[in-house]
Amino acid sequence: MNSAIKDLADWAKSQGWTVEDDANGYTRFFDPEGNYITRYPATPSNPYRRMKDVTVALKKAGLQVPPPSKKEQRAQRRKEQKP
């Protein structure tokens, strides 16, 4: 699996989704009912853009994404305050 997609794949799996790599190197996403949704290539031409497009597509298909926890928000604020 492409490392760029790992966090999203791990989150989807935690929500009952199935994420698997096919023989051609694509990471394929299936919703909790087993419906195929979309795929992420092993070597996308623009990984950042493809990551955003896949995230939007998975959310449209029903993947729920919560806001950052208070702990994550604090960590983000600390990061932003660092010079």
Add this chain to the structure above:
Amino acid sequence: MTDWVITTTLGVDATPDTMAAWEDRLDAFDALAARIPRLGQTVITLHVGADDLIKATTVALDAVADAAGAEPIAIETITEAEQERRADEPTLPELMSAADIAEQLGVSRQRVHQLRETAAFPAPLADLRGGAIWDAAAIRKFDRDWTRKPGRPAHRETA
């Protein structure tokens, strides 16, 4: 020149092989095909560099018609920055439990349950066996508007 993201919605529930073929044909647009099973629809997202939104939309419509042989039932054109914002946006609101609300309001959990009985207190989004959960934004609004009356409630004379 602006980078546009055009999402076309097709009123067909395409197979994975068909979607892969569409992506291959639209490779120049960095296309992504994805299903929305509950609606029986398939979306194709394309990236087009163009001077304005209308030109980008026209290019994408022609490309999808050629590649998929179908007219979209919906189309949306947004900037790449807006696509990034949508990708990063949570689908759920920030939630609060009774304990979180007690901390937010600076009161005890028992007081939170008393406040629930007042008309101004927000209704929970869900009332589960393990406890209710609220939209944090609604609780913060209540906190801003809440007129606190310190001390015990005034004693009422009983007959």
